[in-house]
Amino acid sequence: MTTDHHDLTKLFAAGSCADRPVASPYQALRAMTVGGDVRLKALWAFVTLGIPLILKDGPRASDDVAAVCEADRSKMRRFLYAMHAYGLVDRDAAGRYGLTAMGQVLLPGEGSMWAEVGVTMAPLWQEAGERLPETICIGHPAILRDHVAPHALLTRDRQLATLFDMFMNGQSRAVADALADRDYSSVRTLAVAGGGARNVLDTILRAHPHLKGILVERSRVAEQAEHHHAEQEVADPVQVAYADMFSDLCPPADVIILPLVLHNHDDTDSRLLLAHVGDALRKAGPLARLWCIETLLPKPGVCTSAIDLDVRMMTLFADGQERTLEQYQELMRLAGLDIIATEALPADQTLMIAQPAA
Known part of the structure; x- marks a missing residue:
């Protein structure tokens, strides 16, 4: 079989x-x-x-x-x-x-989905789903109370937080492998931020050791990443950039990858983040590109895994949402970027390649 x-x-x-x-x-x-x-x-x-x-x-x-x-x-x-x-x-x-x-795929280890099963069955996730009717009525995830994202709740449960990090890294494995198969002959500097960024960056750098890698992460994750990258088999040390991309400038790079970042945020914050990315691309040069990876909602009435994911996002993230390609095109346009190509990736994800608008 x-x-x-x-x-x-x-x-x-x-x-x-x-x-x-x-x-x-x-x-x-x-x-x-x-x-x-x-x-x-x-x-x-x-x-x-x-x-x-x-x-x-x-x-x-x-x-x-x-x-x-x-x-x-x-x-x-x-x-x-x-x-x-x-x-x-x-x-x-x-x-x-x-x-x-x-x-x-359920064996423990790199690329395993066993962590996703554990996270999904965790009491926090289960309660979030059970309180969906309340969430729909009050307009924000009932599970979060005074928190704006589930990450704050994860800090209370070290085991769940570790499992969640493993889940995010495992989720990015197939996509990272697909990205590593691309041509980087004209690329010298690569920056990655957001969900599974460490895994994506490591995978690409192992396949293309000539690249200079920049990991853009929150301070807690970045501190962990510094220790992690010291152990990786890459020719050039990875620069770890401590940055909140909503308030700090994104470091310039030939390619900036945002894997599953925008779906965590509302349109206003997403446009702000994309504007910072656009500034970084302009500083890097005319050939610099944004690679934005997201799960796209289908046309009305069509059921895909993106529909289930969007409902889950509703239960856990105050501003998180999945979007259609047309909605991402509009977000990019308002941030001064144009989507010039799209490609299908594993796990029902899509690569959207964008450049600064002329």
Whole structure:
């Protein structure tokens, strides 16, 4: 059984959109109410029981897995039967279960999605979703109370904060690999800011050691990054820029990458950030470009993972939102930038390449 790496993301939302032909409205609603919640909790059980690690070295019988987990054999048989249907494991002629490519993505380590499962099942995230009706009524995430973003709440839970950082780095892995495959022969300086920036920068620099890398981050993240980059196999040390891009100037660079940054902010703040980026591009020279990476909302009535992500953003970020390509084009225009090209990236993300307007 062959399963694409990114099908795991689709599994999260498999029951959340009525995007398949159904016999009745009841059937469509049942898929939304049962499928999404059950599949998320099944992923949580799969990871929490350590099944990916148990199957890491090869197929094993269901009863063997149950013995290692100290679980009920009958329930484990039923559970692995379901995991087979979900595409996390396959089953050989002897009835033994082994990890599929999708199941392997849940193994701990670089590029793993196990951290995303843990973050999504964390009480903070669960409560945020449960309070969505209140959020819709009051106009901001009910979970945040006096905070403007969930990051402030993360500082109260060190384990969750660590898991969230791992989640962000893992989320950026496939995109980072795709960016590293691009041509950088005319690029000398590369700046990256925002979600998964460290991972994106490291991946590109390893593939293109002639580049000078600049990591633009908040002070707490930047301090961690200085220690991290000292251990990386890159030819030139990475410059770590302590900057709040809403109030500080962005450092000039031939290419400035913003991975999943703008969707955290409202239009006013996004335009301000983009204006600072535009100033940096003009200082860098006429060939300097912005690479903005976001998940684009589809046209009305079409269901993609971006719809689910936008609802999640509504529950957690006071100003966060997903946008259409047309909305990003307008944001760029108002900030003095023009989108000159777009390219599809892994994990349903899109690369928007922009330059200062003439």
